[in-house]
Amino acid sequence: MFDPSFKISNEPQSHCSISLPEPYRFDDTEFWRAIPAWRDVDSEAFGEFRWQQRNSITSLPRISQVLGEIANPSLLSDIKAGLLRARMNIRLTPYVFSRINWEFPEYDPLRRQFLPLGSEYKPEHPLANDDSLDEEGSKVRPHLVHRYPDKALFLPITLCPVYCSFCTRSRVVGGSTAVKSKSTYGAKPSDWEESFDYIRNHPQIEDVVISGGDALLLRAKHIRLIGKTLLDIPSIRRIRFATKGVAIMPMKFTSDGEWMDALAEVATYGKRLMKEVALHTHFNCDREISAWTTRAMSALCEIGLIVRNQSVLIAGVNDNFSVLHQTFKGLSSQRIQPYYLYQHDMIPGCEHLRTTVHLAKSLSMKLQGSMTGFNTPRVVCDAPGGGGKREISSHLLYDREIGVSAWSSPAAKPGKTFLYYDPIHLLEKEGKTIWNNPTEIKSRVASIKSKALDRASAFV
Ligand code: SF4
Known part of the structure; x- marks a missing residue:
């Protein structure tokens, strides 16, 4: 069993469990108290996995409820629009939810991973795949x-x-x-x-x-x-x-x-x-x-x-x-x-x-x-x-204009090639134009595939 009274401190080792140098003493404040619903939750309760499970955030009304007076109505409607297009349900532990900076949630790296906004979505890549790794x-x-x-x-x-x-x-x-x-x-x-x-x-x-x-x-x-x-x-x-x-x-x-x-x-x-x-x-x-x-x-x-x-x-x-x-x-x-x-x-x-x-x-x-x-x-x-x-640099070739890279995998699938496609919205204007022309993109991709197959044969 583990000691729940464990403390991290700057004191010498004899007075505490662990002493860490300055850059690695991470946030030990009661940051969750910035969330109105958890203002009165002490660290003992917050540090209990059952409390975390019981209080996980699994719906939009619950987000609004825990944020209370700091909830931003336009953000909530953006999340609502995001959820209509999302392939994953909402589920966040209170720990993660309270690591989000709710003053600037639009730019927050944690919000971005767990709560998609309708305004963030980009058009789907035509070759996106439900089972992209073919598991x-x-x-x-x-x-x-x-x-x-x-x-x-x-x-x-x-x-x-x-x-x-x-x-x-x-x-x-x-x-x-x-x-x-x-x-x-x-x-x-x-x-x-x-x-x-x-x-x-x-x-x-x-x-x-x-x-x-x-x-x-x-x-x-x-x-x-x-x-x-x-x-x-x-x-x-x-x-x-x-x-x-x-x-x-x-x-x-x-x-x-x-x-x-x-x-x-x-x-x-x-x-x-x-x-x-x-x-x-x-x-x-x-x-x-x-x-x-x-x-x-x-x-x-x-x-x-x-x-x-x-x-x-x-x-x-x-x-x-x-x-x-x-x-x-x-x-x-x-x-x-x-x-x-x-x-x-x-x-x-x-x-x-x-x-x-x-x-x-x-x-x-x-x-x-x-x-x-x-x-x-x-x-x-x-x-x-x-x-x-x-390895990211081990592609057989990479056409940056249309954002297509080709790979081989001699150990897992000898003799085959695999293509990865960059997001179209991040390509230069010329690349985007080519993707708008089905005949041209087809022929460019076919040429990459054939060159890649030639090169892949060297590694079989
Ligand atoms: S990335 Fe991992 S933790 Fe996140 S939803 Fe998928 S399986 Fe679960």
Whole structure:
């Protein structure tokens, strides 16, 4: 069990649990009291995961209610218009909701990730795809994706404690919306056995990602069952639980003793078998880091879990060097290893959030050498159509005028090529004009495909 009275302070180590140098002493104020409905909530209540779950924001009327006198009617009607087009429902923990700067919500990087505005939307890219990574094409069991030779993706649940506008699995995660019907599912252990059997029968699989949805919503007994079952499979060397929890409900790690005990048991079991048990989390910008992050990470360090971070490059959230650098330095200071920075997937409803490959490349160049190597994330494009993660500069060719890059994937799909398309609204005038001419764009893309295939053959 973990000590809920944990304090972060500038005092010497003997007087406190953790002492951090100045740049890494993150916000430890009672920031949530700026939200009228939570003015009287003390840090003990706010730090309870059950309170966070009970008070999560799941509707527009609830937003208006908690904001009370600071609610801006024109913003609320803009959110209402956004929700009519959104593929993800509203769900924010009070922690995330109160990290938003409600004085200037239009520009806030957290608001932008969870509460889309009608005024932000851009016309859909003609090649946006519900299942842009073709996960369904690599599904070997209803809850299991097997694309890379030695790795599998296990999806035991499609529910999350927050819903992100840019979710790459918006086709299944988080319940139906006005524009998208979904077959969301909760955790049901009897449905998992066929996935475990598949992994047992495919000894080339060494690595399993437990994702969804979010592993944070798995019960303690599910964490134990999944963790131990997978670790008991002789070929498995590594497992990782994927959860946004550290970023959006850090209180889970300090106040849900039963759940943490289960995670600790799995971590210890892994250590005994000399197998890796890790947790992969998901911060996108430095505003998501606070003293609550430090508390959560202290608890996770205590049980010896490796924690890595995967970010998505999102326009208006982290599409500049300074935010990325501060985010990755901040995460590293908390023993969260920045692992990937993803080019935004080509899913519908996200044109306002995507950026160009050119921008991702230039950010990658600036990040390299700006911090220690093992804390510098790999900037990757998850190649549409199932090519897997490709280094951002490893494209076979890139026609910047029409914003089309071509990739190959010799390990996952030898002999095939994959195309990524920049958002049309970010192209120069000439590129936009070409996209308005169906014959011309067809022939330009066909020529890129054929040149890319030629080049790809060199890597087979
Ligand atoms: S937490 Fe992850 S799976 Fe859940 S909505 Fe966000 S991006 Fe999607």
